[in-house]
Amino acid sequence: MVLSRIRNFSIVAHIDHGKSTLADRLLSLTGTMDAKKAVDQVLDSMDLERERGITIKAHTVRLLYRARDGHEYTLNLIDTPGHVDFSYEVSRALAACEGAVLIIDAAQGIEAQTLANFYLASDANLAIISVINKIDLPAADIESTRNQITETLDLDGTEALAISAKHGTGVPEVLEAIVARVPPPQGDPDAPLKALVFDSFYDSYQGVVVYVRLTDGRVRPGMRILLMSNGRSYDVQQVGVFSPDMRPVEELSAGQVGYITASIKRVADAKVGETITETARPTAAPFPGYRDAKPMVFAGLYSIEDTEYEALRDALEKGYGFRCGFLGMLHMEIVQERLEREFDLSLIVTAPSVQYKVLTTAGEVLDIDNPSKLPSPDRIEQMDEPYVKSSVFVPTEFMTAIYKLAQEKRGEHRSLEYHGKRVHIRFDFPLAEIVVDFYDRLKSISKGYASFDYELSDFRPSDLVKLDILLNGDPVDALSIIVHRDKAYEKGKALVEKLRAVIPRQLFEVAIQAAIGSRVIARETVKAMGKNVTAKCYGGDITRKRKLLERQKEGKKRMKQVGKVEVPQEAFLSVLKS
Numbered sequence: 001m002v003l004s005r006i007r008n009f010s011i012v013a014h015i016d017h018g019k020s021t022l023a024d025r026l027l028s029l030t031g032t033m034d035a036k037k038a039v040d041q042v043l044d045s046m047d048l049e050r051e052r053g054i055t056i057k058a059h060t061v062r063l064l065y066r067a068r069d070g071h072e073y074t075l076n077l078i079d080t081p082g083h084v085d086f087s088y089e090v091s092r093a094l095a096a097c098e099g100a101v102l103i104i105d106a107a108q109g110i111e112a113q114t115l116a117n118f119y120l121a122s123d124a125n126l127a128i129i130s131v132i133n134k135i136d137l138p139a140a141d142i143e144s145t146r147n148q149i150t151e152t153l154d155l156d157g158t159e160a161l162a163i164s165a166k167h168g169t170g171v172p173e174v175l176e177a178i179v180a181r182v183p184p185p186q187g188d189p190d191a192p193l194k195a196l197v198f199d200s201f202y203d204s205y206q207g208v209v210v211y212v213r214l215t216d217g218r219v220r221p222g223m224r225i226l227l228m229s230n231g232r233s234y235d236v237q238q239v240g241v242f243s244p245d246m247r248p249v250e251e252l253s254a255g256q257v258g259y260i261t262a263s264i265k266r267v268a269d270a271k272v273g274e275t276i277t278e279t280a281r282p283t284a285a286p287f288p289g290y291r292d293a294k295p296m297v298f299a300g301l302y303s304i305e306d307t308e309y310e311a312l313r314d315a316l317e318k319g320y321g322f323r324c325g326f327l328g329m330l331h332m333e334i335v336q337e338r339l340e341r342e343f344d345l346s347l348i349v350t351a352p353s354v355q356y357k358v359l360t361t362a363g364e365v366l367d368i369d370n371p372s373k374l375p376s377p378d379r380i381e382q383m384d385e386p387y388v389k390s391s392v393f394v395p396t397e398f399m400t401a402i403y404k405l406a407q408e409k410r411g412e413h414r415s416l417e418y419h420g421k422r423v424h425i426r427f428d429f430p431l432a433e434i435v436v437d438f439y440d441r442l443k444s445i446s447k448g449y450a451s452f453d454y455e456l457s458d459f460r461p462s463d464l465v466k467l468d469i470l471l472n473g474d475p476v477d478a479l480s481i482i483v484h485r486d487k488a489y490e491k492g493k494a495l496v497e498k499l500r501a502v503i504p505r506q507l508f509e510v511a512i513q514a515a516i517g518s519r520v521i522a523r524e525t526v527k528a529m530g531k532n533v534t535a536k537c538y539g540g541d542i543t544r545k546r547k548l549l550e551r552q553k554e555g556k557k558r559m560k561q562v563g564k565v566e567v568p569q570e571a572f573l574s575v576l577k578s
Helices: 019-029 047-052 084-095 112-123 142-153 171-181 306-317 329-342 396-408 438-445 485-502 542-562 569-577
Strands: 006-013 060-066 072-078 099-105 127-133 194-203 207-216 224-227 232-235 238-242 246-249 257-261 275-278 297-303 323-326 347-349 356-360 365-368 380-395 412-419 422-430 451-461 464-471 481-484 510-516 519-526
Touching (some): 019 072, 019 099, 019 171, 099 171, 380 396
Parallel strands (some): 006 099, 099 127
Antiparallel strands (some): 224 232, 238 246, 356 365, 510 519
16 A cells, blocks of 8 residues: 555544534545445444443544545544543544644633544654634534634634535545655565554454554554553464455554454553564554553452352453553542443442551552542551642633632642633642532533643642541441541531431431541431330320330330441442542
């Protein structure tokens, strides 16, 4: 295949700006997708992706396009996940491209992830084609969006293509722009093999299917390949392209995008960002920028039924992971929903927590991702918590409410810039304050107009304590959380009130307490179920009734000493949402 006729590109955008719709339209125009088989959001193949309107799993597809110059071009569309949780995956997908189509909603304008994705594409030195989508909407303001592109992104706003991906207006011009503005890949097919892994998935029959972009060399079935980060070698079983289904080919060569199967048993062995080379003739150096995925949020996953334990373990081994690290709250929700739907499991997820650094009095530095692992207060010299650098884009009318929310979440203001009727505010936040409900509240107080993006910054000292939940004096580890001391009382009170509402009444009284160490800071009581033991007494001496009530009281007391409180899943969910 002639390198000059290949174009590798990606589509990036803020959530709901029309990335998947444009991808569908490109597939349709190039005849890649049979009209009889076509469905909306072809590349969003999971039900979850369609329900939530986001791309969770990146996909790749090869488009064959005959341009107006009469030549046929191979356009490799490398799709990217569409959420802040997956920014590293986006960066690796962009590293496999020479160009990026940056979509901006004509009604919403530039938002937080538009800016974040632009910087990722710019840092990767990609040719950027700006596209103004949804020009058919009544609220579309094309000229204002062009001005934003010029002022905020420092691109030529007059060159931005105005399209409606939904109706197909202007979409052929996008294909022409990809051919004209995206440079062809560089590479030597005769050099040692050098391929970038930008995604993978587990197949029950073939093992791990690895998505690759070749910069140099060739790969064909039977070749012995080496994964450079872990030193493992495998024999290639099959290579192929996506059109959009997997289609085997004889070989992949420099500049091409496709897949490799090599009987790799675990997804963890072929991580995103990995470099693949030939065992017998390795390349000199791996691709720069590789790093292990850094979990940001930690939670425990437990199967409700004991019999499902093995199934849960097998399911997790096909992905990553029982105390699990997640890239963010959305990632955690997605993993839980996929495990429940695809593997038919019933799961409990414990309260999410972030990773803290603890300096002990003995001089050790511990990484704590589970509150139950926290040393006793007398052994702690200092605790550090992770902070993030964040960007908020919001209309000026909601500024006051945003600052109030930021203050409540211990945010530190960094800068403020005006962009017409919108402002770009930068805050530093403790990660623990934003992982649960921050994004939902931000959307609520801004009527959906605010957008948010963040990246991990550093660890900073903080006054943190472990908040324990006790049921009848027994601590429940799965309900323990680490909180800032100033918020401990407020958080403890909210938790015990929620738990009182969801823990069912027992035959004995249940005391729900929130405690820091040995000090109880909040308490609620679930009253015992009452049985009218005096109902059979008609008249007679009052002492007889008293005797029955006293015996009932003694029985409840004994029951409380040996009885166990059943904690329903709603209790764990109440901790998640508190």
